[in-house]
Amino acid sequence: MKKLESTITNMVVVLVGVALITGGILAYVNHVTEAPIRQQAQKALADGIKSVMGGVELTVAKDDTVRQNVAGKEMLFVIHETVGPDKQPLGAAVESTSGGFGGDLKVLVGFDNEGKILGYTILQHSETPGLGAKADKWFQKDGKGCIVGKHPATDNLTVSKDGGTVDAITASTITSRAFLLAVNQAYQAYKSLPVDAHTGATGKHNN
Numbered sequence: 001m002k003k004l005e006s007t008i009t010n011m012v013v014v015l016v017g018v019a020l021i022t023g024g025i026l027a028y029v030n031h032v033t034e035a036p037i038r039q040q041a042q043k044a045l046a047d048g049i050k051s052v053m054g055g056v057e058l059t060v061a062k063d064d065t066v067r068q069n070v071a072g073k074e075m076l077f078v079i080h081e082t083v084g085p086d087k088q089p090l091g092a093a094v095e096s097t098s099g100g101f102g103g104d105l106k107v108l109v110g111f112d113n114e115g116k117i118l119g120y121t122i123l124q125h126s127e128t129p130g131l132g133a134k135a136d137k138w139f140q141k142d143g144k145g146c147i148v149g150k151h152p153a154t155d156n157l158t159v160s161k162d163g164g165t166v167d168a169i170t171a172s173t174i175t176s177r178a179f180l181l182a183v184n185q186a187y188q189a190y191k192s193l194p195v196d197a198h199t200g201a202t203g204k205h206n207n
Helices: 008-052 131-138 173-191
Strands: 059-070 073-083 089-099 104-111 117-124
Touching: 008 089, 008 104, 008 117, 059 173, 073 173, 089 117, 089 173, 104 173, 117 131, 131 173
Parallel strands: none
Antiparallel strands: 059 073, 073 089, 089 104, 104 117
């Protein structure tokens, strides 16, 4: 078999061939893994919604998307309105994102019908290793900066250094500010929804 000459044309042909084969393999792998990844993300969100709503039996009756202008930037909020087994409204879980120390900090916050915080979970963060984990625990019911049971409209949910009522994570004021900003923005998005004839869960929040 005659050996290919080392010419520019031959090298380009070989490189193009390798690129096509590699691209085909990557496309196949992406196709195979896309569905399982999507299903896992959906399950994680469903579990998160149940958790932030107090762990009660519920059904997501409606998903709303709200766009709001925050500091000159358009922000997107996803609101999952929930009902109990009796079809009565329980409140909603809201996805909210703000800028943390290392990048975006995305949280899921549960509110009851009046806007009181039932719970939260961190969906995504780019913070320094350890800080994200701290934020996931610090503001919980048994945490030092507990926000569960508080109402964004009547409680000043900012860090104490800024005159608020919440203790910041030790040596991480920026992450704490970002987290609380996401929570407050989630509430603003939630209360912006009109009264919904389907669930009746919105339009009842204290301003």
